[in-house]
Amino acid sequence: MAKVKFEHLFSPLQVGPMRVPNRICEPTNSINASMAPGTFDEHFVAHHAGKAWGGTGWIGSETWLLDSPFPPEAADEVGLPVGFASHYPIYEGPGFAETLAKFYAEVHRAGAVAVAQLTHLSAVWSPSEIPVIGAQDYTPHAVGEEEIEFFFNTYVKAATVAKNAGADGIEIHCAHETLCYCFLSPVTNRRTDRWGGGPQERIRFVVGVLERVRKTIGDKLALGIRMSGHEFRQGGYDLLQMREMLYYIGETGLINFVDIDVGHCWGAPSYVPSSYYGHAEFREAGKAARADLDPKIAVMFTGRINDPVVAEDLIKDGYCDLVGMARAGISDPEFANKAREGRLSEIRRCISCTRCIDEAAEPLTLPYKPRCSINPLVGNEVRWKQHYRPAESPKRVVVVGGGLAGCEAARVAAMRGHKVTLLEQGKRLGGQLLIAMKAPGRDDFEDQVYFEENELERLGVDVRLQTNADVAAIKALSPDAVVIWSRAGR
Ligand SMILES: Cc1cc2nc3c(=O)[nH]c(=O)nc-3n(C[C@H](O)[C@H](O)[C@H](O)COP(=O)(O)O)c2cc1C
Numbered sequence: 495m496a497k498v499k500f501e502h503l504f505s506p507l508q509v510g511p512m513r514v515p516n517r518i519c520e521p522t523n524s525i526n527a528s529m530a531p532g533t534f535d536e537h538f539v540a541h542h543a544g545k546a547w548g549g550t551g552w553i554g555s556e557t558w559l560l561d562s563p564f565p566p567e568a569a570d571e572v573g574l575p576v577g578f579a580s581h582y583p584i585y586e587g588p589g590f591a592e593t594l595a596k597f598y599a600e601v602h603r604a605g606a607v608a609v610a611q612l613t614h615l616s617a618v619w620s621p622s623e624i625p626v627i628g629a630q631d632y633t634p635h636a637v638g639e640e641e642i643e644f645f646f647n648t649y650v651k652a653a654t655v656a657k658n659a660g661a662d663g664i665e666i667h668c669a670h671e672t673l674c675y676c677f678l679s680p681v682t683n684r685r686t687d688r689w690g691g692g693p694q695e696r697i698r699f700v701v702g703v704l705e706r707v708r709k710t711i712g713d714k715l716a717l718g719i720r721m722s723g724h725e726f727r728q729g730g731y732d733l734l735q736m737r738e739m740l741y742y743i744g745e746t747g748l749i750n751f752v753d754i755d756v757g758h759c760w761g762a763p764s765y766v767p768s769s770y771y772g773h774a775e776f777r778e779a780g781k782a783a784r785a786d787l788d789p790k791i792a793v794m795f796t797g798r799i800n801d802p803v804v805a806e807d808l809i810k811d812g813y814c815d816l817v818g819m820a821r822a823g824i825s826d827p828e829f830a831n832k833a834r835e836g837r838l839s840e841i842r843r844c845i846s847c848t849r850c851i852d853e854a855a856e857p858l859t860l861p862y863k864p865r866c867s868i869n870p871l872v873g874n875e876v877r878w879k880q881h882y883r884p885a886e887s888p889k890r891v892v893v894v895g896g897g898l899a900g901c902e903a904a905r906v907a908a909m910r911g912h913k914v915t916l917l918e919q920g921k922r923l924g925g926q927l928l929i930a931m932k933a934p935g936r937d938d939f940e941d942q943v944y945f946e947e948n949e950l951e952r953l954g955v956d957v958r959l960q961t962n963a964d965v966a967a968i969k970a971l972s973p974d975a976v977v978i979w980s981r982a983g984r
Pocket residue numbers: 521522523524525556557611667670720755765766767796797798799818819820821822850851854
């Protein structure tokens with residue numbers, strides 16, 4: 495079979511002053527990879543730089559929540575869980591800049607570029623006193639001129655830290671329920687002063703941020719925004735109005751890229767679309783963003799792209815210049831290298847179960863451990879680095895049960911050079927996934943079954959289906975080790 499070439503996906507792109515080595519981007523995903531909150535510890539580096547080593551060209555890592563001027567009554571009135579708003583400028587704290595510089599240096603060693611996303615969530619402050627969307631039992635305060643200046647300054651301070659640490663680009667978060675987004679949206683921006691009104695007025699806050707950040711970083715760093723392509727809510731902006739706002743922002747000459755996605759934190763569609771949505775279902779938003787922009791401004795499109803073949807087509811067919819693939823890199827940090835090398839059946843595709851975001855968005859117990867339903871490496875990258883090595887003396891290993899855990903145990907043992915036999919009483923590998931994938935909208939779950947089937951075959955695991963793993967059957971294989979899942983051992 496002819497090898498897929500991915501000519502578009504693996505061609506470099508100049509984004510303002512930043513040369514991106516290929517079109518595959520890790521859009522910012524705050525999965526709380528760091529076990530020491532607020533730092534870029536070895537877990538954080540292993541998770542995010544791991545994707546750079548795996549071939550992803552652009553590393554957006556995790557967002558920076560900027561300092562907020564809390565109203566005096568905030569302590570009683572706000573009561574928001576961790577992560578909704580920040581009044582701790584951790585980027586000004588001790589050690590932050592040093593560890594950040596080390597992280598960026600590793601991203602660069604791996605051949606990728608590092609982009610910092612700067613965020614103000616709008617839980618506490620918003621252009622108008624409109625609750626963000628149903629889920630929050632809280633109405634934000636309307637920002638006054640004084641707070642606006644405060645916010646502008648926080649972007650400047652954070653951008654200075656990112657620049658000094660060696661970032662290649664800065665992204666201003668203007669999507670999801672951020673302060674910038676609330677200024678752009680006619681639903682949340684009802685102001686009648688110069689910060690509200692038509693598209694040219696509603697972009698004024700974002701342009702104000704961009705002007706100050708550009709002044710701070712100069713022309714050596716790329717600057718861009720993340721923007722929602724379509725609000726999908728009553729009274730919200732649509733693709734056409736997004737194009738108009740983006741056109742005016744682009745015309746200022748301040749940005750080098752726009753990262754377009756669709757969706758909300760609390761409503762539907764979600765900005766992390768589940769398997770109930772089609773692959774790249776909202777791709778038209780990318781094309782719409784491209785329509786009126788200066789061609790020098792790169793367009794990234796993000797949203798349920800889990801496959802390099804889909805990603806290649808999106809670029810080839812003019813939907814975007816760069817593809818954002820967040821969960822694709824969580825389920826398989828090496829997917830880009832595998833695609834480049836034509837090892838497509840070795841890619842573990844994200845099944846869009848949304849566990850990663852559901853757990854990351856829960857109130858945090860720290861230290862938090864990020865998780866993926868199908869990639870056990872997530873949250874264990876450092877341990878994996880320490881423990882994963884070829885076996886000194888290969889053993890005969892029997893694995894009992896071909897559910898997901900059994901398949902992974904067999905796969906890793908075989909990768910380490912052991913001779914593995916897997917016994918499964920059913921007709922197919924996959925265990926409970928075989929049931930889950932039959933539910934409507936969960937067809938993608940079968941991808942993980944295919945992945946294990948392909949991998950076990952590639953690695954020469956002796957898979958015996960419809961085989962009862964009784965004592966006699968196991969003894970007959972004379973194993974040196976038996977891997978068996980036991981409820982008691984949990
Ligand atoms: C765990 C997790 C955390 C995320 N955190 C952020 C964030 O901090 N800022 C942001 O703009 N997007 C965030 N996202 C959204 C992703 O950047 C991306 O838009 C979304 O996952 C859809 O892309 P995908 O289908 O490639 O995963 C997050 C996504 C996930 C899965």
